[in-house]
Amino acid sequence: MKPKSKRTRKSCAKAAPAERGNLYDLRLYVAGQTPKSLAAFANLKALCDVHLAGKYRIEVVDLIKKPQLARDDQIIAIPTLVRRLPQPIRKIIGDLCDRRQTLIGLELSDKIEDKSS
Amino acid sequence: MNRRKSVTKNRSLSKSPTGIPGLDEITNGGLPKGRPTLVCGSAGCGKSMLGVEFLVRGALEYDEPGVLMTFEELPEDVITNARSLGFDLDQMVAKKQLFLDYVRVERNEIQETGEYDLEGIFVRLNYAIESIGAKRVVLDTIETLFTGLTNAAILRAELRRLFNWLKEKGVTAIITGEKGDGTLTRNGLEEYVSDCVIMLDHRVVDQVSTRRLRVVKYRGSTHGTNEYPFLIGETGFSVLPISSLSLAHDVTNERISSGIPRLDAMLGGRGYYRGSSILVTGTAGTGKSSLGAYFVEAASRRGERSLYFAFEESPQQIVRNMRSIGLNLEPGINKGLLQFHASRPTLYGLETHLAVMHKQIQEFKPRVVVIDPISNLINTGSVNEVRSMLLRLVDFLKSEKITALFTSLSSQGDNSLEETEVGVSSIMDTWLLLRDIELGGERNRGIYVLKSRGTAHSNQIREFLITSKGIDIRDVYVGPDGVLTGSMRLAQEARERAEKLQRQLEIGSKQHKLERRRAALEAQIAALRAEFDAEETEVSRELSQENQLVKQLEMDEVAMERSRRSDKAAEPRNGHKRLM
Numbered sequence: 281m282k283p284k285s286k287r288t289r290k291s292c293a294k295a296a297p298a299e300r301g302n303l304y305d306l307r308l309y310v311a312g313q314t315p316k317s318l319a320a321f322a323n324l325k326a327l328c329d330v331h332l333a334g335k336y337r338i339e340v341v342d343l344i345k346k347p348q349l350a351r352d353d354q355i356i357a358i359p360t361l362v363r364r365l366p367q368p369i370r371k372i373i374g375d376l377c378d379r380r381q382t383l384i385g386l387e388l389s390d391k392i393e394d395k396s397s
Numbered sequence: 398m399n400r401r402k403s404v405t406k407n408r409s410l411s412k413s414p415t416g417i418p419g420l421d422e423i424t425n426g427g428l429p430k431g432r433p434t435l436v437c438g439s440a441g442c443g444k445s446m447l448g449v450e451f452l453v454r455g456a457l458e459y460d461e462p463g464v465l466m467t468f469e470e471l472p473e474d475v476i477t478n479a480r481s482l483g484f485d486l487d488q489m490v491a492k493k494q495l496f497l498d499y500v501r502v503e504r505n506e507i508q509e510t511g512e513y514d515l516e517g518i519f520v521r522l523n524y525a526i527e528s529i530g531a532k533r534v535v536l537d538t539i540e541t542l543f544t545g546l547t548n549a550a551i552l553r554a555e556l557r558r559l560f561n562w563l564k565e566k567g568v569t570a571i572i573t574g575e576k577g578d579g580t581l582t583r584n585g586l587e588e589y590v591s592d593c594v595i596m597l598d599h600r601v602v603d604q605v606s607t608r609r610l611r612v613v614k615y616r617g618s619t620h621g622t623n624e625y626p627f628l629i630g631e632t633g634f635s636v637l638p639i640s641s642l643s644l645a646h647d648v649t650n651e652r653i654s655s656g657i658p659r660l661d662a663m664l665g666g667r668g669y670y671r672g673s674s675i676l677v678t679g680t681a682g683t684g685k686s687s688l689g690a691y692f693v694e695a696a697s698r699r700g701e702r703s704l705y706f707a708f709e710e711s712p713q714q715i716v717r718n719m720r721s722i723g724l725n726l727e728p729g730i731n732k733g734l735l736q737f738h739a740s741r742p743t744l745y746g747l748e749t750h751l752a753v754m755h756k757q758i759q760e761f762k763p764r765v766v767v768i769d770p771i772s773n774l775i776n777t778g779s780v781n782e783v784r785s786m787l788l789r790l791v792d793f794l795k796s797e798k799i800t801a802l803f804t805s806l807s808s809q810g811d812n813s814l815e816e817t818e819v820g821v822s823s824i825m826d827t828w829l830l831l832r833d834i835e836l837g838g839e840r841n842r843g844i845y846v847l848k849s850r851g852t853a854h855s856n857q858i859r860e861f862l863i864t865s866k867g868i869d870i871r872d873v874y875v876g877p878d879g880v881l882t883g884s885m886r887l888a889q890e891a892r893e894r895a896e897k898l899q900r901q902l903e904i905g906s907k908q909h910k911l912e913r914r915r916a917a918l919e920a921q922i923a924a925l926r927a928e929f930d931a932e933e934t935e936v937s938r939e940l941s942q943e944n945q946l947v948k949q950l951e952m953d954e955v956a957m958e959r960s961r962r963s964d965k966a967a968e969p970r971n972g973h974k975r976l977m
Contacts, residue, residue: 311516319511343517347524350517354501357546358516373546374511385508 304328304336304386305365309350311343311358316375320359323376331388361385410617413461413533413569416454417447418759419636423612423621428593433560433570435590437581438597443608443629444573445470446482447597448535450634451571453484455533456494461569463533464496464525466518468541472497482633496525502545509547515555519562526566534563534570543584553589560589581613592616598624607746610636626748630756637752637789648672653765653800655688656695659870660829660844663859665852669827671764672798673850674791676822678805679831683842684863685804686710688829689767690719690726691868692802696765697729703765705737706754708773712737723867736761742773750774751786755793766794770804771821787821826850831861834882841883844870860886 308324310317321340328336343350343358353362357373363386372385383389414427421427428434428451436444445467452463467475475497476486489495498521525531539559542552563570572590574582581587587594594613599606610627612620627636652667661668669675675692677685686709693703707715715737716726729735738757742750758766768790774783787803794801803825822828828847833840842861846854860882862869874881874889881889 309517311520314516316512316514323511343520347520350521350524351498355517355521356500356502356515356542357513358520359513360517369506370508371506372508372510374509374513377511381508381510385510 302335303365304332304363305339306336307339307341307353307362307364309341309343309353309355309358309360309362314358317359319375319377320361323379323382324361327376327379327382331383363387412618413455414459415451416458417450417634417636418756419625419627420610420634423610423625423636424593424615425619428569428571429616429618430569431564431567432592433563433572433590434593434595435572435574435582435587436595436597437574437576437587439576439599442576442597442599443627443634444597445475445537446478446629447595447634448537448571448573449475449479449484449486450482452495452533452535453479453486453489453633455569456489461532462494462496462529463535464498464522464529464531464568465535465537466498466500466522466525466539467537468500468502469538470499472499482629483631484633493529496529496531498522498525500541502541504545507545513548513551515542515552515559518555519559522559522563523566526568532568534568536570536572538573538575540574540582540584540586549584552584556586557589597627602746607748609748626746626752628749628752628756630753632756632760635752635756637748637755647798649798653699654695656691656693657688657868657870659859660688663844663846663855663857663870664827664849665854667852669800670851671800672795673800673826674794674824675800675802675827675829676805676825677802677829677831678807678822680807680833683831683833684861684868685806685831686715686769687719687722687724687863687868688831689769689802689804690715690724693735693765693767694719694724694726694729697726697732697734700734701764702734702736702761703729703767704757704761704763705735706757706766706768707737707739708742708768708770710769711739721865722863723865736763747774747782747786751790754790758794758797758799764799766799766801768801768803770806772804772806784821788824791821791824822848827852834860834880836880836882837885839883839885841886843873843880843882 306324306328308317308321310320321338324338328338341349341353343355349355359373359375361372361376361382363370363372370385370387372382374381376382411430412424412426412428413430414421415424436447438444449465452465455461455463465475470478479486486495486497490497500518500521522534526534539556542556543549546552560570560572572586574584574586576596577583577585581594581596591614593615596611596613598609598611600609601607608627608629609624611624612622625636627634649671651671652669653671654661654668655664677688679685689705693705696703705712705715710718716730719726726735730737738753740750740753745753754768771783771787774786791801803821805821825848827849830845830847832843832845834843835841842863843858844861845858846856858873858880860871860873862871871886874886876889
């Protein structure tokens, strides 16, 4: 359950020692510090802080440094956010600027309703 | 062989040979080196196979490792498929000759939000290329991205970037694309990959399918523009270039036996020219196949390889049937000198037949080829197609100095006998015509040499006998009653023999008679001579008696005169004379 900090450049493991089932294990794949990647990270972090406070963990993987992971994890687009936990695996590509779409991607659609109501 | 030539010819554009038989000839040396090539075609036309073989041959034959990035097929499937063509991809991966990467694009797994790029693919490709030092890349089929990702604008921009990036990398790439409606590819990849476009096609005409390949465009290079048939066979891809038709084959004066001494005699005494094409036409059951079988058997006995393409009978059937006429093909088969290749003409299209034959011939390298019969191929295409296919085949065989015997069934009827249904007689060097001669209530076979280029050949019809001891060619009876064959010839011959015998008997008896007459005459002469001899002796005896008598008388006279003391004693002679 330890964050794999050595793999990440800007690892941001904000995971609280939350209960296992509720933990959101997220991994953001980037390739260098491109504006899109930075935007994606910022958007993701903002979203998680609002909707998943205390029960998420974000790991940033830079494919420039670890190119073989692109193959192993089936990454096509950059940036790609992978929800590794809870199962099943979900992939969201793009800079995550559309929070609604991102929430749908993370299967957190109920949060959208909360917000609108 | 063409490769060398083209390399010098196109010094400006270096090429990356595919190693695929035929394709390098069409493209004058291969795909543009360091540039992407688009291979498009409909589903199942062989795009992926072309890509795989490009990589495999590149790695094995040209020492250029390759990356295969698949978007549809799983690596395990690719490996299994390639194994059926005799390529061991597992081993190549282990030897770092090949890098397999499967890109899974599942729309329902992916949520898109906002801006993104395809850097992930770039990273993966770059990693793959760097890790084995790849010179070749195949992307199969990158268009799948369009079904997995919705933002076409991004995709297009990224694909353009990808292809430029590949060029910068200096890898020779094949990008496959599914054929679209009225466009080369469904998503217009041809806009981005424009150096070389190869189109594959899988067409079905009259329930027979043929694979074809066409180089649609090739910037900066000459290339064959026709549609070329190709095959995906047991040893991979092979394209059959339509022959150059240059009519510049080397010729030889070497002659080879047809297997039938008498037929060799009809062909100027020494048989066919090596490397010539022989056409045997005839109606059903005239022995065309037997001539073919004799020819290959003779080749086996000379220790030459021969290949027999049978479109009507199975090899076993041919062997059995030939044994019934006293021809044993088995020694040749057992020694590996004779190979049969039997298939139904309708099994595949004409082009595929041609490609199959091409391939078999190149693999087996025979000196003699028999195709029995070509007339059946007409079922699989139009007359024109068949003719052009045969022309190409004949051309190819001639360039390889292979002597080929084609049989063709002519339909019954007088006029069609001297023309083949597929109209190929003009491209043949020797044309043997077998025909039925119906006479006296039976059919017999006759054989003519209709034409034979470059040989002083017999212009006579011969009777062609197929017996349990083999083929026999006999003179036919040409007499006042016309040409006679079969039992009529036998009857006529018997009649002639009888007449001859009769005449001989008559001559004998005449001679005997003469002998007897001579004997009689001689006997007569002898008798007369004996009579004459007797007479002669009688006469001479009488004569000597007479002489003695005269002498006696004279003596008596002298004695008397002496006794009378006559004065006449002084001149006895005169006195005697007077007395006389």
